[in-house]
Amino acid sequence: MRILSSKQQIENYIETAKIRKWENEEEIEQKVRRIISDVKDKKDEALLYYTRMFDCKGICLNELRVVQEEIERAYFECEKEDGDFIDALNAAYKNIYEYHMRQKEESWFYIKNGSLLGQIIMPLEKVGIYVPGGKGAYPSTVLMNSIPAKVAGVEKIIMVTPPDKNKSISKYTLAAAKICGIDEIYKVGGAQAVAALAFGTQIIPKVDKIVGPGNIYVATAKKLLFGYVDIDSVAGPSEVMVIADESANPKYIAADLLSQAEHDPMARCILVTTSLQVAQEVSENVDKMLARFENSVAFEAIEKNGVIIVVDDLFEAAEIANIIAPEHLEICCNDAEKVLFKIRNAGAVFVGEYSPEPIGDYIAGPNHVLPTSGTASFFSPLGVYDFVKRMSLIKYSKEQFLTDAPHAINIAQKEGFLFHANSLKVRLEDV
Numbered sequence: 001m002r003i004l005s006s007k008q009q010i011e012n013y014i015e016t017a018k019i020r021k022w023e024n025e026e027e028i029e030q031k032v033r034r035i036i037s038d039v040k041d042k043k044d045e046a047l048l049y050y051t052r053m054f055d056c057k058g059i060c061l062n063e064l065r066v067v068q069e070e071i072e073r074a075y076f077e078c079e080k081e082d083g084d085f086i087d088a089l090n091a092a093y094k095n096i097y098e099y100h101m102r103q104k105e106e107s108w109f110y111i112k113n114g115s116l117l118g119q120i121i122m123p124l125e126k127v128g129i130y131v132p133g134g135k136g137a138y139p140s141t142v143l144m145n146s147i148p149a150k151v152a153g154v155e156k157i158i159m160v161t162p163p164d165k166n167k168s169i170s171k172y173t174l175a176a177a178k179i180c181g182i183d184e185i186y187k188v189g190g191a192q193a194v195a196a197l198a199f200g201t202q203i204i205p206k207v208d209k210i211v212g213p214g215n216i217y218v219a220t221a222k223k224l225l226f227g228y229v230d231i232d233s234v235a236g237p238s239e240v241m242v243i244a245d246e247s248a249n250p251k252y253i254a255a256d257l258l259s260q261a262e263h264d265p266m267a268r269c270i271l272v273t274t275s276l277q278v279a280q281e282v283s284e285n286v287d288k289m290l291a292r293f294e295n296s297v298a299f300e301a302i303e304k305n306g307v308i309i310v311v312d313d314l315f316e317a318a319e320i321a322n323i324i325a326p327e328h329l330e331i332c333c334n335d336a337e338k339v340l341f342k343i344r345n346a347g348a349v350f351v352g353e354y355s356p357e358p359i360g361d362y363i364a365g366p367n368h369v370l371p372t373s374g375t376a377s378f379f380s381p382l383g384v385y386d387f388v389k390r391m392s393l394i395k396y397s398k399e400q401f402l403t404d405a406p407h408a409i410n411i412a413q414k415e416g417f418l419f420h421a422n423s424l425k426v427r428l429e430d431v
């Protein structure tokens with residue numbers, strides 16, 4: 001991995017990281033705009049065209065919806081192959097559910113002079129969840145996307161995920177979908193799947209909100225479609241930053257950096273350390289592990305977006321983390337809490353050597369759908385709050401109306417809205 005230690009090198013890196021622009025962003029955006037416009041105009045015809053182009057040449061329109069029998073068969077095969085996998089999914093479900101139950105918001109009301117005022121929490125009716133499938137299976141993401149929706153009380157969850165070359169979806173993903181009780185599943189992925197959920201097609205229903213992670217095409221489509229539909233956040237190619245001092249274990253850090261590198265050649269893996277020795281040993285360990293696992297995706301990610309920054313102290317490290325706002329931040333230091341309290345921008349923070357990033361990906365409970373590309377400075381992890389909306393309630397008493405209406409009339413007149421004033425006056429005149 002590249003090691004940056006001079007002030008100039010570090011400044012230059014941070015300057016480019018601050019711009020938060022991908023290498024070929026314009027080209028990708030143009031391509032995604034085209035896909036969106038085609039799906040908007042030609043609906044299923046375009047959906048099928050792009051599914052055949054990117055995922056599965058021979059698939060037909062009537063094969064895009066997953067039928068119940070496929071789900072049952074997948075679950076059965078998973079159970080037969082390894083019953084422990086079903087147990088693992090159920091254990092993860094329990095932890096994720098327990099965590100998200102704590103996010104549940106209640107409606108609230110109060111009475112003032114006989115008037116009832118309040119805020120009603122309403123679950124969204126129909127949501128689309130994106131489950132990645134391009135480079136592998138993501139059963140864990142089925143859980144992370146759907147459990148908060150279930151806790152919120154969403155009526156209908158529609159899942160999209162790309163098929164493989166044999167028209168199939170991973171049995172592991174389908175088994176997770178059965179456990180989560182997903183209502184409808186479609187074998188479509190990428191920008192075309194996001195556009196289909198945003199506009200609706202003949203086979204795919206239009207939804208109120210699209211959530212979930214995906215590669216750069218998925219993340220760009222969500223960004224461009226916000227407004228036609230709500231989205232959770234921009235959860236694109238994975239990122240991990242580790243802040244480490246001389247006490248950290250270089251083998252663990254190397255392993256954790258690589259755990260995110262294997263998601264995508266565009267994944268970002270950054271170590272910020274106060275120790276040159278840790279920097280060098282992490283770099284050596286990364287090379288050794290890459291040679292052992294021979295993973296070309298991780299190799300490309302480390303080559304392109306892997307970097308080690310050597311800083312003078314941990315405050316400088318925290319400042320760099322706040323500028324980059326990584327999706328995942330591990331703090332591996334003697335005085336980790338001290339660093340933690342300096343962190344403002346990160347999707348999820350992992351403290352101490354027994355909190356490696358993958359424990360959060362699968363089992364701890366907090367959501368693994370997290371903001372990327374610096375958007376953790378304003379977006380939050382996916383949560384129950386993403387699946388509800390709020391409605392205000394006003395039920396005025398006559399007494400309160402008589403007190404407040406003259407003020408309202410006054411303000412309405414200043415605004416020049418005489419019919420507003422009139423709506424209040426006609427009632428006052430009747431008293």
Ligand SMILES: NC(=O)c1ccc[n+]([C@@H]2O[C@H](COP(=O)([O-])OP(=O)(O)OC[C@H]3O[C@@H](n4cnc5c(N)ncnc54)[C@H](O)[C@@H]3O)[C@@H](O)[C@H]2O)c1
Pocket residue numbers: 031054055131132133134135136141162188189190191192213214215216217218234235236237238263264267327368369370371372
């Ligand atoms: N931030 C998070 O919370 C989070 C969580 C899990 C996974 N992830 C990320 O999800 C992503 C999964 O990516 P993936 O590729 O495996 O699956 P994916 O399902 O996101 O993407 C596959 C789809 O990309 C589209 N695509 C591929 N190449 C294309 C091209 N050249 N032009 C147009 N469209 C193209 C295809 O339609 C294909 O169906 C990774 O980037 C991973 O890091 C992020």
Ligand SMILES: N[C@H](CO)Cc1c[nH]c[nH+]1
Pocket residue numbers: 138140141237238239260327361368369370
């Ligand atoms: N690390 C991913 C979020 O960036 C989530 C994930 C799912 N499976 C494995 N990892």
Ligand SMILES: [Zn+2]
Pocket residue numbers: 238259260263358361
């Ligand atoms: Zn991961």
